[in-house]
Amino acid sequence: MPSFKPNHIPSELETSRLRLRYQRATDAATIHASVLETLDDLRRFPGSSPWAEAEPSLEATETRCKAGERAFLEGEAFPFVVLLKSSGEHVGNVGLHSVDWSIPKGELGYWCRRSHQGKGLMLEAVRAVAGFAFETLGLRRVQAQTHELNVPSCRLCERAGLELEAVLRHDGRDADGELGSTRIYARIR
Numbered sequence: 640m641p642s643f644k645p646n647h648i649p650s651e652l653e654t655s656r657l658r659l660r661y662q663r664a665t666d667a668a669t670i671h672a673s674v675l676e677t678l679d680d681l682r683r684f685p686g687s688s689p690w691a692e693a694e695p696s697l698e699a700t701e702t703r704c705k706a707g708e709r710a711f712l713e714g715e716a717f718p719f720v721v722l723l724k725s726s727g728e729h730v731g732n733v734g735l736h737s738v739d740w741s742i743p744k745g746e747l748g749y750w751c752r753r754s755h756q757g758k759g760l761m762l763e764a765v766r767a768v769a770g771f772a773f774e775t776l777g778l779r780r781v782q783a784q785t786h787e788l789n790v791p792s793c794r795l796c797e798r799a800g801l802e803l804e805a806v807l808r809h810d811g812r813d814a815d816g817e818l819g820s821t822r823i824y825a826r827i828r
Contacts, residue, residue: 652719652771654763659719659733661711666720667701669729673752674700680753684786684813714738721764730755733764735772735781744780745772765799773828782825788813796824
């Protein structure tokens with residue numbers, strides 16, 4: 640297994656419009672407000688954001704933020720808050736989860752605050768984290784899972800250079816209780 644040194648990992652990434660900073664416990668109130676604004680979107684595709692299926696409390700968000708900070712510092716996952724460079728406003732979150740250093744690979748997860756959807760910001764953030772995964776962390780595989788009916792998320796994966804590898808048919812239920820399928824996208828190095 641490759642050795643991992645957290646002190647060699649940058650705590651911030653930048654794009655032309657965004658600053659991505661590793662998630663900290665002190666981000667809880669900001670993230671919580673953004674989640675509440677976007678809750679209907681996060682719940683539209685069950686399984687995509689299991690932490691949002693029940694309305695999260697501020698305390699639950701604080702717990703998730705603390706766990707995210709710990710995971711980042713220990714090299715288990717790399718959750719980032721996405722902020723506009725121009726104003727510092729929270730846009731959403733993006734991160735690498737389920738990191739397996741024996742391969743090495745990780746899974747992309749992302750969500751965009753409702754008031755910032757449709758501006759290409761999450762595509763910019765996902766591209767930055769995918770680049771970080773390959774260039775900084777040395778991962779060989781990055782994948783993302785999305786509900787087959789979540790067309791914006793499927794398009795984002797494709798525009799970010801991930802290829803559709805599989806469709807897991809009838810592997811969960813959608814918001815109406817109907818069977819739904821998951822698309823697996825991946826990029827390898």
